[in-house]
Amino acid sequence: MTLLEHRPVAEANPYEGLRVVKARHPGRWAATAVVAVLLAMVANSLITNPRWEWGVVWAYLGEVSIVEGVWMTIKLTLITAVLGFALGTVLALMRLSQSPLLRAVSWGYTWVFRSVPLILQLLLWYNLAYLYQTLDVGIPFGPSFASFETLSLIDKFGAAILGLGLHQAAYSAEIVRAGILSVDQGQHEAAASLGIPRRRQSTRIVLPQAMRTIVPTAVNEVIGLFKGTSIVYVLALGELFYTVSVIYGRTQRVLPMLVVAAIWYVVLTTVVTVIQFYVERYYARGAVRTLPPTPLQRLRGNLTAGLARVRSTSGQDPVTR
C-alpha cells in the first residue's frame, strides 16, 4: 500500500503490470479425486464382474417380447396420463366452482382415490364383474337402452387403464388446481373486464399461464407413471416389468433381466425429460425476457465462443504473454 502511495502521480496507472493469482481450492481438488476414484471402482466392478452377464443383457435388450413390453408400458403411461389430466382438470375446475356440491364431490374423489393403495384399486377394478355382471346405458332409475357384459368391457388392459387413470386423476387435480391458483387475480379481472367468454378465459388466459407451474410437477407425475405402470404386473398384463419377470422365471437369469428393464426405464425417462425442457421453454414465453437457449443453441454458442477465444489467443502478440 505505502509503496503505491509513494509512486509519482505522473504515472498513469499504478496497477499496471500487476499479476493476478487465482485462489487455490485444495479441498475441491481432493473431493474431485475421491469421487473420480469411486467412479473408477464402480466402472471396474461393472466391467469385470462376470455375474452382470452383459452379454445376456445385450441379447435381450432388443428382444421382441421385451420391445412389446416397452410398447405396452408406453401405451399405459400415455393413455393414463391423458385420462388422468383430463379428469384432473375437470376435478380442479369443480373444486374451484361456486357450487358446494361440485366442490364436495371433487374433494371426496381426491380423498378416496388418494387414500386407497393403487394395487388395491387395480384389483378392485379387475374384479368389478363380481359386483356388477352387466353395465347398462339408460335413464337413471328408468329403462336401459343397452347392456354390456362387464367382463368383456373391463379386461386386464381396461382394468389397468381405469385403475391407473382414476388414481392419477386425484393427483393431477391438485396439480392443476395449484397451477390455476398461481395465476394472478388481476388476470381473471382483466379477462372479465374485457368481456372475454368464460371458456375462452380458461383456455386462452388462465391455463396457459398456469402451465408454467403445472408442467414441472406434471412431468414428474408422467415419469412416476412410467415406472408406476410396473405395478399392473399383478394383473399379469404384459408390460415391461411383467415381461421381464416372465423371462427370468423361465431362464433364471434374474439380474441381467432386471438390468434390461432398468435400462429401458432410464431411456423412457430421458425422453420425457428432453420433452419437458421444450414444453417448459414454450410456456416460458413472456414470463422471462429472453428464453433459455436449447441444448443445440448452447452447443453452437459454446463452439463459436471457444473458436473466438482460440483465434484471439493465437493472434495475440507473443511478447505480452
Add this chain to the structure above:
Amino acid sequence: MTAVDARPGRVEVHGVHKSFGAHEVLHGVDLVVEPGSVTVVLGPSGSGKSTLLRSINHLETVDRGYVALDGELVGYRRRGDVLHELKERELLRQRTRFGFVFQSFNLFPHLTALENVVEAPVSAQGRNRREVEAEARELLARVGLADKAGAHPRQLSGGQQQRVAIARALAMKPAVLLFDEPTSALDPELVGEVLSVITDLARTGTTMIVVTHEIGFARQAADRIVFMDEGRIVEQGTPAQVLDDPQHERTKAFLAKVL
C-alpha cells in the same frame, strides 16, 4: 379515428352501497356522468374511489342501488319491480361497452402487445381477426408503440405496458373508459407519457371516468371533478370550483396536502 366512435355513454349511479364483510365502503353514492365528458375522481386512499369505479362495470356487485349505462341497467334486467341478475354471458357482453384500465396494467404476460389488443375484439365481439389486427396496429401507433407490437409485456417498461393496456381497452370501441389510478404504479418519469395519451383521448369525446392522484392532470383534462371521502361524494364541480374554491372542509384539507 376508427377506434373511438363518439357514441353516447351516459353513466348513472344511484344510491350505491357496498360492503366488504362488516365494513361498508360505499354509503349511498349518486353520480351522473354526461356522454363525452371527462370526470376525475379525487380523494384520499380508502375513500371508495376504486370500488365505485369497479362497481360501474360490475367487477364488484353492489349491495344496494344501481348503475345504468345509457338507461340500461348494468348487471341486471328489470321486469316490473324485480331486478333479475344477468347471466354471465350477457354480463360479459355488457362489459364490452366499458373499457377498464387497471392500476397494475394486468396485461396478459404470455401474449404479445398485439395479441393483447386483438384478443377481446375477436373472442368477445366475434370480429374478423385480420380487420382487428389492422386496427390494433393503428391503436398501438396512436399510443406511440407501433414498433412494440411483437413485444411481450415483460419486455416493456411500466409506461409502455400501461399504454398497451389503454390500446387494449380502446380496441373494444367502448362507450365509457374507466381508469383506476392508471399512473400510480409507474416511476415518476413514466407518468407523463401515460397521462399525455389519456389527455389526447379526453379530447376525442369519449366518456371517461378517471380515478387518480394527479391534480395537474385533473385540472387540465377534467370537465368535472368529484371529491370522495369515506365512501361518500363530498363535493363536485368544475376543476376551477373544486380545486380553487373548495367548499367542504375535507376537500380543503385533502388539497392542502397534495397541492
